[in-house]
Amino acid sequence: MSSNGKVPPSISWAQRNDVLYIIVNVECKDVDYxxxxxxxxxxxxxxxxxxxxxVTLNFLNKINPEKVITKNISRCLEFTICKKETGPYWPTLTNDKKKPHFLKVDFNKWVDEGSDYDDTTTDFYDYLNNMKTPDGKPSFPDLGDFDDDSDDENIPQLSD
Known part of the structure; x- marks a missing residue:
């Protein structure tokens, strides 16, 4: 805690080659950033x-301050920040010698560098919405005839 009585909020972060994600994990009013x-x-x-x-975070490398997207989810503030230069992952978010106690990695958003993760991956609900026909009903692909299953041949019938 600083001497002026102001407390740094809990902050989590993640990154991609070209973007930083910073989440201020406190529900605030009178926000200024x-x-x-x-x-x-x-x-x-x-x-x-x-x-x-x-809090003031001094970034390890430069960002593009004109390309910051803010999302206020009432319980937290999410910032998507474009890095100035696309390149390898930063080893840390800040240029501080010691990691600040309030700064944590957001493993929900984290993706390892060089992984095959695609940011355009849709979630399950988007997948289902994309399967709808023009009349709004879901259309599932034909998965074949399930009645013809070779391992069901010797199963005895159920008795009444």
Whole structure:
């Protein structure tokens, strides 16, 4: 905790070759944030307890402050930030010598560098919506005749 009584919020992060994801994990009112090529400033008052939160993150490398997408989900703020240069993953988010205690990796968003993950992957509901016919009913692919199953040949019939 800093001497001015302001507490850094819990922050989680993940990255891709060209993007950073930063989540401020506190529900805040009176939110103020600012991005520069080298840093992110965040300030807000928590809804529960009226705690003053403030933090400045000094990034390890440069970002593009004009290409920041913000999403307020009431319980947290999500920032999608374009890196200035596409390239290898950053070993850490900040240029601090020691990892800040409030900064954690978001393993829900994390993808290992060089993996075959595709950001355009759709979730199950999108998959089902894409299977609908023009009249709005789901259309499932023909999976063949399930009645002709070779391992069912010697199964005795159920008795009444």
């Amino acid at each position: 600012k991005f520069t090529e080298d840093s992110m400033f965040f300030k807000g008052t928590s809804v529960v307890g009226n705690i003053q939160h403030e």
